[in-house]
Amino acid sequence: MVEWTEKERAIITSIFSNLDYDDVGPKALSRCLIVYPWTQRYFAGFGNLYNAEAIKTNPNIQAHGTKVLHGLDRAVKNMDNIKATYAELSVLHSEKLHVDPDNFKLLADCLTIVIAAKMGSGFTPEIQATFQKFLAVVVSALGRQYH
């Protein structure tokens, strides 16, 4: 069972209630595809991913980035049981999407960078620690049902 302090809960709730999903989602996903190009293997049907510019302006990637970011909402709402909350999504990523779970950490790191860029000096070490803890729990839950 993951333990959350009141402060950690407040930090996570605050980050997500001030989030511009349509901006951060696409930025995080496109950054992931650019910084870790092998992740493009999961997006073969998404159209032109030929270079960084194409990735950044690809409407399918943008829509998917927003979708993925909203996927984190259920973890925010169920912080005390993220493992069970993501059981179904874990099965989906394993059985249907066949995503190597190592990739979850890569996207999490890119999301951290995008949030850091948005929050600037407001992204204090304490907030970074809490956000990364949250993402680590999500990443672990998403990999849980792989076999």
Add this chain to the structure above:
Amino acid sequence: MSLTDKDKAAVKALWTKISKGADAIGADALARMLVVYPQTKTYFSHWPDLKAGSAPVTKHGKKIMAGVAQAVAKIDDLSSGLLDLSELHAFQLRVDPANFKTLGHCLQVVIATMYPNEFTPEANVALDKFLSNLALALSERYR
């Protein structure tokens, strides 16, 4: 994943933009690492103060960035260019090389907070590759 000419150009271009703030970047990244990855504090048990803004953290952050600057200057041959630093880390400091990746991540987070417009995805990939190669060069003499 070795550095292409494009990567090297991107790293040098980014470094030109951020080098004036290098001391602040180093201090913030180090302070941040000690908070976000508490296990890294084990290497600094001899410091009286590990807080952000403290004298040892500020001084050491500056030292770290001097090393990064050396790496940028020797970007065409990191393994021989950083041999002295590798020997220092391998034989004297004996820092577990896994921590190089950890500090590298913190450096990138700090650069993102301080230079959001400059740290584009293209700059990100080049810097990430550079820091990985830097880590490899630092590990050169370990065994």
